[in-house]
Amino acid sequence: MTQDILDIVEFDDEGFMINASDWTKEIGEAIAEALEVELTDRHWHVIDFARTDFEESGEPPTLRRITKQTGVDMKEIYQLFPDGPAKLAANIAGLKKPTGCI
Amino acid sequence: MAKPSRALHKSSGTNGNRKLALIASKGSLDMAYPPLILANAARMSGIDVEMFFTFWGLDMITKKKMKNLNVATVGNPNMHPWFHIPTLLGALPGMSAAASWMMRGEIKKLGFPRVPEFIEQLIDAGANVYGCKMSMDMMKLTEADLVDGAIVLGAMEFMDLTEGAQIVFV
Numbered sequence: 001m002t003q004d005i006l007d008i009v010e011f012d013d014e015g016f017m018i019n020a021s022d023w024t025k026e027i028g029e030a031i032a033e034a035l036e037v038e039l040t041d042r043h044w045h046v047i048d049f050a051r052t053d054f055e056e057s058g059e060p061p062t063l064r065r066i067t068k069q070t071g072v073d074m075k076e077i078y079q080l081f082p083d084g085p086a087k088l089a090a091n092i093a094g095l096k097k098p099t100g101c102i
Numbered sequence: 103m104a105k106p107s108r109a110l111h112k113s114s115g116t117n118g119n120r121k122l123a124l125i126a127s128k129g130s131l132d133m134a135y136p137p138l139i140l141a142n143a144a145r146m147s148g149i150d151v152e153m154f155f156t157f158w159g160l161d162m163i164t165k166k167k168m169k170n171l172n173v174a175t176v177g178n179p180n181m182h183p184w185f186h187i188p189t190l191l192g193a194l195p196g197m198s199a200a201a202s203w204m205m206r207g208e209i210k211k212l213g214f215p216r217v218p219e220f221i222e223q224l225i226d227a228g229a230n231v232y233g234c235k236m237s238m239d240m241m242k243l244t245e246a247d248l249v250d251g252a253i254v255l256g257a258m259e260f261m262d263l264t265e266g267a268q269i270v271f272v
Binding site: 006010011012013014015016031034035036062063064065073074075078082083084085086087088091101102 | 103104105106107108110111139142143145146147148212213214215223226227228
């Protein structure tokens with residue numbers, strides 16, 4: 001079922017969505033499943049912030065910005081999104097790959 | 103075009119479990135940041151990080167010193183472009199403090215944390231932080247003098263821990 005959703009979404013070579021505006025919560029859930037991330041309210045708190053911040057700035061938030069603005073601290077964010085929190089969060093949120101080095 | 107997958111998120115080369123070993127040997131403000139930024143970038147990419155602080159690098163994880171790292175204004179050819187001072191003037195009292203103050207301002211503008219906060223952030227991010235035992239003996243320091251979470255380690259033990267890792271010396 002979730003595979004079907006991903007079939008109709010456009011991704012770049014690294015698996016990031018090409019059009020952030022095509023994103024829906026269902027797509028977010030399907031991407032999370034593909035990335036082996038089990039979503040909780042805390043994940044959604046981060047993902048919602050990333051989407052809002054992207055709408056304002058046009059860039060996916062850096063990890064430091066996420067921790068400063070959401071109240072999810074550094075330890076927790078690495079537990080929520082192991083193996084690269086800023087990239088995983090942006091990926092699930094339907095944003096492009098973040099480039100900030102902090 | 104590629105569908106999202108876990109495999110695409112691993113900067114782990116071909117054999118997985120990529121590990122970065124960083125040796126920080128300098129304690130000046132300008133030389134403190136490169137290993138910190140690299141360590142952070144590695145953790146953000148899911149790469150394991152082992153950091154060994156030796157000689158003047160120990161200042162970066164010593165509670166009493168980490169807040170007040172300075173940039174040298176004499177014998178430092180890299181002051182250009184935002185704070186260029188001729189070597190002779192650089193020797194004047196207060197010059198190093200002024201340059202350090204300016205550099206901290208520039209770092210803040212970029213949104214980078216100060217050194218103590220950066221170290222704390224790295225430990226929270228899962229980087230392992232070690233103080234070099236020999237350097238600590240030389241400087242009469244104990245583990246209590248180091249930032250919380252740092253561990254005292256000998257160079258040979260560090261070698262054991264970093265087998266197969268990519269090593270960066272700063």
